[in-house]
Amino acid sequence: MDNSSKNKFNYKPYLPLVYALILLLGVQLGLMLAPKTAVQEKIKQGSNFQKLKDILHFVEENYVDTIDKEDLMDDIIEDVLSELDPHSFYIPQKRLQGVKENLQGNFEGIGIEFFIVEDTITVVSPISGGPSEELGVMSGDKIIYIEDSIVAGKNISNSKVVSKLRGEKGSNVNIRVKRFGEDELLTFNITRDKIPLTSVDVAYMIDKSTGYLKVNRFSATTSKEFYTSLKDLKKSGMDNLILDLRQNPGGYLAAATDMVDELLGGRRLVVYTEGKSSNRKEYVANKSGIFEEGRLYILIDEGSASASEIVAGAIQDWDRGVIVGRRSFGKGLVQEQYSLSDGSALRLTVARYYTPSGRSIQKPYSEGNDKYYNELVERLDNGEFYTEDSIKSDKQAIYYTADGRKVFGGGGIIPDIFVPLDTTSDYRILGQIRSSIPAFIYKHFSHKKELYESYSSVNEYMEEFRIGDELYQEFLEHLYASREDIDKTKVGEMKRESKTYLRAYIAKQLWGNNGYYPVVNTLDPAISIARKQMLNIEE
Structure with a gap:
């Protein structure tokens, strides 16, 4: 732990992006539209509503400076909802269409x-x-x-x-x-x-019997995309599956239950929801799935939330597969959406969801949103991204899987196999390297297009093509010209990673994500660990 601390990269600047994705995409569990007139009628009947109208009137008429009444009202609504929980929130009309698009597909x-x-x-x-x-x-x-x-x-x-x-x-x-x-x-x-907007980034065969499938969100089209991808992998000879849900912030509950239904045999509970005003509702896998047998490994991390956690929790509770990676985000709240008269919308938490063993994986939020939002930073500071012993869980909230293994509630899905964050690379430098590669490759590829198009398949390209020292040096010249202050010593320490990403972006020019991921995933420790586990079982 102490020896690796100096190599830890600064993860904190990237956390707001994770939160934003989880807030925008991971709040759709159990989404229903409430009758607009009924909601408005209840508001009108409340005496406090008149008090608010009076205050707004006095502010608008008498306040010393000019104000935008609409912006003020939006701020008031957002402040009120922030006192409830981290996932109840208001969506102004101008943002609503963009939020819908992410989930409509x-x-x-x-x-x-x-x-x-x-x-x-x-x-x-x-x-x-x-x-x-x-x-x-x-x-x-x-x-x-x-x-x-x-x-x-x-x-x-x-x-x-x-x-x-x-x-x-x-x-x-x-x-x-x-x-x-x-x-x-x-x-x-x-x-x-x-x-x-596809939710399956890529699906391909890592080897003759192992398929890899990456899902980036749970949208209206995910079920169909997932089924089609599984079917194609099965046709290619897949006996084992690595399902990648890392950095997947969630989405529609139905898409998550459909996914589990393809992986879980028999009639089995996937998840249930329950709240003060919402009776228990169970979601059950009951159809014949396309991959009910065969080794299954699901990759998760701190960016896996909501619907991703439903899938991982169900698979773990039924001992259907192995969960690999780091503790998931810990979002177990269900929202309903209410349309408002001006075209905006309210997303309100109405229930919690529970895995088949009865776990609520919602992490605590009683100490306020600031602490909730900083919880991933606390994980980083406490060493949880690097050592399994540092993982926090509610030891009092003990549950049991179908085979009798202990699992814990109270804050995300804890993986069966822990994969620490890689400390061998300086992620700040690697990020600068990666951001410089696309422009370089586009220019390079346009001059060498006929050469690269001579490769008939991704497999042939991966077996035969390597980034030579001459091309690598050309890239370094491009990198140093655009980033004069970059640490050249650290760049030199990441020659292998740089060459792999150069090779991956050339493959992306030829085959899109179907070329990019097979190359770049050769650097991925979680995939490597999952494959080694499969080989050990087979031996």
């Missing part, structure tokens, strides 16, 4: 993934099945004009790009792009359409 736009490099919008890849792909927009294209406005070299933000390119299905937008090898700008008149 689609949005309306032109269908590209992009990033901004050197003040220029660069297409990472057109989304499969979208209008941009159909018209021939390609990876590496640089968007110079949107309509008649030049957008290159204008310090444009990601949100501004999204606002210009998204729009109603059937509406048109003109873009002009610069493509390598073309003297003139190419013009595309794109009709916007529904664009799928």
Whole structure:
């Protein structure tokens, strides 16, 4: 513990992103719409509501400075809800559509993934099945004009790009792009359409008998995507499955129960919900699943929340598979959504959910939201990300799995096999290296496209292609030119990681995520541990 502490990277700056994802995506358990008129009528009948109206009236009429009444009301609502629990919250009308899109599994736009490099919008890849792909927009294209406005070299933000390119299905937008090898700008008149937001990042065979499947959220399309991916893996000879739910903040309860139903045989309880005003409701796996037999390993970490924890908890309680990684987030609250008259919405906690053994995995929040939000930082500071002995659990909340193993409630799913955070790499430096790779690879790939396209498959590419020292040195020159203050000694210590990510991003140019993940996952200790466990069982 003491020897490794100096190598620990600063995880804290990334935690707000984890919280934001969990708040936005992980609050949909048991989602129902309440009758709007009934809610409004109850509010009108309350005498305190009139008091609030009077206060707002006096503030609006007599306050010394001009105020925005709508913003003030939003702030009041948010402050009230923050006193209840960390997952009851208010969604203003302007944010509601974006929140819906994440869980509906689609949005309306032109269908590209992009990033901004050197003040220029660069297409990472057109989304499969979208209008941009159909018209021939390609990876590496640089968007110079949107309509008649030049957008290159204008310090444009990601949100501004999204606002210009998204729009109603059937509406048109003109873009002009610069493509390598073309003297003139190419013009595309794109009709916007529904664009799928996939929840399965990738599914592929790690070896002849082991499949790997990564799910990033539980949305309206997850059940179908998951089933299709499992079916394809089974056709490829899968006997063992590694299901990756790390950094998956959750989503729809139905998607989680459907997933468990594909993995769990017989008629078995998956999860139940219960609250003060909500009677116990049980969700049961009862259909014939596509992977009810075969070794199953589920990867989780501190970013796995809500629906991810339902899946991991059910599989663990029934001893169907092995949970690998670090303790999950610990979100076991159920929200219902209430539509408000101005188009905004309220998400209110109405129940808790419990795993089949009776565990509530909701971590404590009675000491306020600040402490709740800082709990992952406390895990880091207490050494929990690095040593299994540092994991906190409620030793009084003891439950038993189907085979009689002890499990604990009170704060996330504790894995069966602990995988510490890797301390061999400086994650700050590695992050700087990784952020410099895409722009370098796009330029490099455009010059060597014919060479790389000679590889007929991901497997052939992985077996035969390596990053040579010459290409690596070219990348270092690019890196040092763009990041003059980077620690070159530490960069040199991460040569293996740098070469792997360079190789992965070239593969992504050729096969998308189906090329990227097989390469980059060779660095992943959790996957390595799961595979070793499978081999030990087989031996």
